[in-house]
Amino acid sequence: MGQTLYEKVFNAHVVREVAGETPLIYIDRQLAHEVTSPQAFSGLRATGRKMRQPSKTIATMDHNVSTRSLAIDACGDQSETQLRTLRANCEEFGVELFGLGHINQGIVHVMGPEQGLTLPGTTIVCGDSHTATHGAFGAISFGIGTSEVEHVMATQTLKQPRFKTMKVQVNGKLHESLSAKDVILAIAGVTTSSGGTGYAIEFCGTAIEALSMEGRMTLCNMSIEIGAKVGMIAPDQTTIDYVEGRPFAPKGDAWDEAVEYWSTLKSDDDAEFDAVVELNADDISPMVTWGTNPGQVIGVNDPIPSPADFTDAVAADSCAKARSYMGIKDGQKLTDLAIDVVFIGSCTNGRIEDIRAVAEVAQGKKVAENVEAIVVPGSGLVKKQAEDEGLDKILIDAGFEWRLPGCSMCLAMNDDKLGAGQRCASTSNRNFEGRQGRGGRTHLVSPSMAAAAAIAGRFADVREI
Amino acid sequence: MAGIQKMISVAAPLDRSNVDTDQIIPKQFLTKVERVGFGEHCFHDWRYLDEAGTQVNPDFILNQPVYQDAHILVTRENFGCGSSREHAPWALKEMGYTIILAPSFADIFYGNALNNGMLPVKLSEQVIDVIMKQLLAEPGAQMTVDLESKTVIAPDGTCYDFDLNDFHRECLLKGLDSIGWTLQFEDAISEYEAKIPAWRS
Ligand code: SF4
Numbered sequence: 001m002g003q004t005l006y007e008k009v010f011n012a013h014v015v016r017e018v019a020g021e022t023p024l025i026y027i028d029r030q031l032a033h034e035v036t037s038p039q040a041f042s043g044l045r046a047t048g049r050k051m052r053q054p055s056k057t058i059a060t061m062d063h064n065v066s067t068r069s070l071a072i073d074a075c076g077d078q079s080e081t082q083l084r085t086l087r088a089n090c091e092e093f094g095v096e097l098f099g100l101g102h103i104n105q106g107i108v109h110v111m112g113p114e115q116g117l118t119l120p121g122t123t124i125v126c127g128d129s130h131t132a133t134h135g136a137f138g139a140i141s142f143g144i145g146t147s148e149v150e151h152v153m154a155t156q157t158l159k160q161p162r163f164k165t166m167k168v169q170v171n172g173k174l175h176e177s178l179s180a181k182d183v184i185l186a187i188a189g190v191t192t193s194s195g196g197t198g199y200a201i202e203f204c205g206t207a208i209e210a211l212s213m214e215g216r217m218t219l220c221n222m223s224i225e226i227g228a229k230v231g232m233i234a235p236d237q238t239t240i241d242y243v244e245g246r247p248f249a250p251k252g253d254a255w256d257e258a259v260e261y262w263s264t265l266k267s268d269d270d271a272e273f274d275a276v277v278e279l280n281a282d283d284i285s286p287m288v289t290w291g292t293n294p295g296q297v298i299g300v301n302d303p304i305p306s307p308a309d310f311t312d313a314v315a316a317d318s319c320a321k322a323r324s325y326m327g328i329k330d331g332q333k334l335t336d337l338a339i340d341v342v343f344i345g346s347c348t349n350g351r352i353e354d355i356r357a358v359a360e361v362a363q364g365k366k367v368a369e370n371v372e373a374i375v376v377p378g379s380g381l382v383k384k385q386a387e388d389e390g391l392d393k394i395l396i397d398a399g400f401e402w403r404l405p406g407c408s409m410c411l412a413m414n415d416d417k418l419g420a421g422q423r424c425a426s427t428s429n430r431n432f433e434g435r436q437g438r439g440g441r442t443h444l445v446s447p448s449m450a451a452a453a454a455i456a457g458r459f460a461d462v463r464e465i
Numbered sequence: 466m467a468g469i470q471k472m473i474s475v476a477a478p479l480d481r482s483n484v485d486t487d488q489i490i491p492k493q494f495l496t497k498v499e500r501v502g503f504g505e506h507c508f509h510d511w512r513y514l515d516e517a518g519t520q521v522n523p524d525f526i527l528n529q530p531v532y533q534d535a536h537i538l539v540t541r542e543n544f545g546c547g548s549s550r551e552h553a554p555w556a557l558k559e560m561g562y563t564i565i566l567a568p569s570f571a572d573i574f575y576g577n578a579l580n581n582g583m584l585p586v587k588l589s590e591q592v593i594d595v596i597m598k599q600l601l602a603e604p605g606a607q608m609t610v611d612l613e614s615k616t617v618i619a620p621d622g623t624c625y626d627f628d629l630n631d632f633h634r635e636c637l638l639k640g641l642d643s644i645g646w647t648l649q650f651e652d653a654i655s656e657y658e659a660k661i662p663a664w665r666s
Contacts, residue, residue, distance in 0.1 A: 024650065036549070036550065042498070052654075064496065078496035121665075122665060155644060156654065157647060227543070227546065228572075229572050250664035255664065430547065434488070438510060
């Protein structure tokens with residue numbers, strides 16, 4: 001029987017595999033940030049252990065940096081302590097850091113691919129659950145906890161079970177105003193937010209092949225939102241063109257060797273998957289979440305579900321709880337809901353293509369009164385590129401705020417947060433209760449849908465704008 | 466890390482599915498650089514009526530006096546979904562919950578819990594439902610979880626088996642540190658590293 005892409009990459013990384021024991025696999029790259037690394041570094045210090053390969057870990061500051069100021073103390077004492085601790089730890093252990101104000105600084109999952117740290121056929125980990133983003137390149141990439149961060153630092157390996165495999169095939173052609181975000185939200189609507197638990201997903205099909213690397217990253221980024229730690233896409237020419245020439249990408253003979261190997265990285269025709277999900281891109285409309293997990297999602301013109309629509313008692317109860325938290329009244333449609341805040345950014349949708357999509361919708365229009373709309377580029381390089389293209393001007397003229405790079409309102413650890421009851425159209429990845437601020441109501445959408453909402457002051461079908 | 470062999474304790478019912486790690490420990494408490502100090506903020510938004518955490522929410526079940534010494538938490542499917550933050554198991558453990566029973570756990574949380582000497586026990590949805598009902602009917606009821614024999618005794622005395630991979634069971638029983646375990650195989654790691662192709666090194 002043939003092998004899946006996941007199995008090929010996994011097999012190439014096994015250091016030790018013995019019956020009855022979880023396999024030990026080699027980790028090629030670790031990305032680190034200020035929130036989930038301090039306890040790992042202090043663990044090393046407490047046990048007198050060294051980092052095995054300090055050059056294989058790269059750090060950045062993103063989770064709690066300010067998007068208004070480069071000052072290290074802009075977000076309060078504790079954040080400052082974390083940022084300073086990261087800087088001191090990186091110096092002590094010899095880890096390269098892209099700190100505040102560095103042009104490469106940005107959200108880990110934006111920075112990694114930009115720098116060529118993310119390569120097909122590698123294993124990549126980070127103490128952040130959206131690490132599956134890098135799977136867009138055909139890497140096995142997943143989020144880990146702090147004990148595991150320390151484990152990788154000390155041993156450059158991790159114990160990882162072999163996951164079951166799931167194929168998510170999307171054929172057909174996506175409407176031109178839609179994007180990868182609509183595709184992954186539509187998938188979440190089918191699988192629910194836990195349908196992928198225990199699986200490594202491979203996304204494939206003509207609609208996936210047609211996506212740019214940015215789009216593929218958006219897709220894999222949200223694998224965890226359907227429960228899967230790992231989401232992957234087989235590398236192809238699009239992938240190779242993106243990686244070539246980036247600072248950390250291999251050069252010369254090593255590059256040729258890599259490209260040759262990468263061409264073998266696809267699931268064999270006779271490979272078997274433990275589960276298969278199929279969607280047709282032609283059927284996908286602009287998606288908006290209505291509830292408090294990413295699986296609670298519908299097309300913008302579809303009716304919002306009510307508890308009576310569910311036969312399963314747990315699902316009905318979770319629908320009722322979500323409607324009440326989200327402040328949705330009987331008979332309301334998504335397009336009736338007025339928006340207070342629009343957030344464009346995050347490792348899901350903070351890349352240059354996302355900012356271009358927003359600028360395209362916003363050009364020559366104005367953000368509705370009473371709507372606060374912020375655009376937070378995913379990295380220093382994204383910010384610069386957008387400014388070189390004049391996108392910041394278009395956005396500022398339309399009434400958007402143009403901010404400094406970071407995670408920002410994706411998790412609201414800095415001062416960008418929702419107030420209780422505020423409704424937000426957000427391009428991030430999680431709509432959990434309180435994620436963007438206690439009592440805040442998050443609706444996940446694509447960048448162009450967020451821009452459309454900013455202008456209309458309520459949800460609107462971007463195909464009609 | 467102390468090992469877990471057998472636990473007899475009050476079990477607290479948290480009758481919710483999809484409890485995510487943002488709920489277990491909201492992000493505003495993630496700015497610490499130590500591993501302690503998270504317990505008092507565990508389930509913060511449910512546990513307290515105000516943001517500052519000064520007014521205890523009397524309606525939140527885990528606030529009831531009978532559960533203050535509980536070490537076993539019984540909950541519904543997909544527990545620990547969302548963010549990879551290990552602060553979630555740190556917070557739960559510090560709050561007193563070393564053993565969690567649920568029909569399913571999110572993958573990252575499951576690994577994180579084990580790495581912190583906690584025992585996530587998977588039982589079928591039906592069994593959890595039966596136990597949940599018993600606990601809700603009789604607040605303060607005790608349960609037994611025996612790691613040696615991999616069994617759980619419900620409040621009504623029924624015994625259920627559960628599954629756990631041998632490696633994790635060993636580590637939990639002996640309180641082993643997983644880095645120390647891996648470092649036994651340093652030679653295998655070096656051997657692997659010697660074979661890594663140039664483009665990947
Ligand atoms: S943008 Fe959000 S999801 Fe992405 S790394 Fe930052 S906090 Fe995590």
